Amino acid sequence: MPPPVPEAARAMPTDAATMQVAQVVPCTEAEGPGRRFAVWFQGCPLRCPGCCNPEFLPFKGGEAKTVAEMAGWLNRAREETGVEGITLLGGEPFAHAAAGVGLARAARDLGLSVMVFSGYTVEELRARPEPEVADLLALTDILVDGPYDRDRPDTERRWIGSTNQRIHFLTDRYSFDEPWRRRNTLEIRVRGREVSVNGFPAADAAGLWKGWRRKKPTPAAPAGGDAT
Numbered sequence: 001m002p003p004p005v006p007e008a009a010r011a012m013p014t015d016a017a018t019m020q021v022a023q024v025v026p027c028t029e030a031e032g033p034g035r036r037f038a039v040w041f042q043g044c045p046l047r048c049p050g051c052c053n054p055e056f057l058p059f060k061g062g063e064a065k066t067v068a069e070m071a072g073w074l075n076r077a078r079e080e081t082g083v084e085g086i087t088l089l090g091g092e093p094f095a096h097a098a099a100g101v102g103l104a105r106a107a108r109d110l111g112l113s114v115m116v117f118s119g120y121t122v123e124e125l126r127a128r129p130e131p132e133v134a135d136l137l138a139l140t141d142i143l144v145d146g147p148y149d150r151d152r153p154d155t156e157r158r159w160i161g162s163t164n165q166r167i168h169f170l171t172d173r174y175s176f177d178e179p180w181r182r183r184n185t186l187e188i189r190v191r192g193r194e195v196s197v198n199g200f201p202a203a204d205a206a207g208l209w210k211g212w213r214r215k216k217p218t219p220a221a222p223a224g225g226d227a228t
């Protein structure tokens with residue numbers, strides 16, 4: 001049985017509904033096709049060994065943002081940088097499905113596409129009873145599913161972490177075309193003394209810039225959550 005969605009994530013979205021956001025990159029080419037507005041949620045009930053974002057696993061933390069705030073930010077990114085879609089990552093987007101629905105609807109209303117990375121398989125998601133999980137799936141153009149496996153790094157599919165993960169084109173907006181077959185992409189941003197990194201690096205470079213964080217123990221899974 002997949003771990004349950006936390007109660008706090010189950011309210012249906014309104015513009016005033018909040019989401020716990022760990023990180024936003026308003027324009028990236030390292031998280032899916034074209035330029036994308038990428039949002040990492042704070043909180044994941046899974047525990048993939050070698051998870052690239054252990055600091056995003058606890059459900060406490062991040063920053064609370066309303067759907068309306070995020071939609072406004074997305075619209076500015078669209079106007080200023082020409083992003084063609086959003087990418088939702090984790091943390092686990094389907095553990096924040098109601099908020100994800102709010103943001104995905106805002107993206108679709110702007111004519112933008114929706115890509116989601118999930119540690120659950122599509123079969124597990126389709127078996128879930130929560131309407132917001134089905135709603136988020138219905139708004140998703142590309143789903144990358146399954147737990148990250150550090151022992152099976154993917155070097156053939158540009159934006160994918162491990163070879164067990166599958167790409168589901170849930171609409172006809174995208175297909176497995178040439179850009180997917182390029183090498184992994186990593187983006188490094190330096191702003192003053194702050195360095196941020198996103199995308200998937202070569203396997204031998206994974207986690208190098210987070211070495212200090214990796215010395216911390218992986219946060220325990222929440223009650224009711226399975227470790228994978």
Ligand code: SF4
Pocket residue numbers: 044045046047048051052053056090091092118119120147148
């Ligand atoms: S699904 Fe796995 S890889 Fe993704 S945030 Fe959760 S533990 Fe990490």
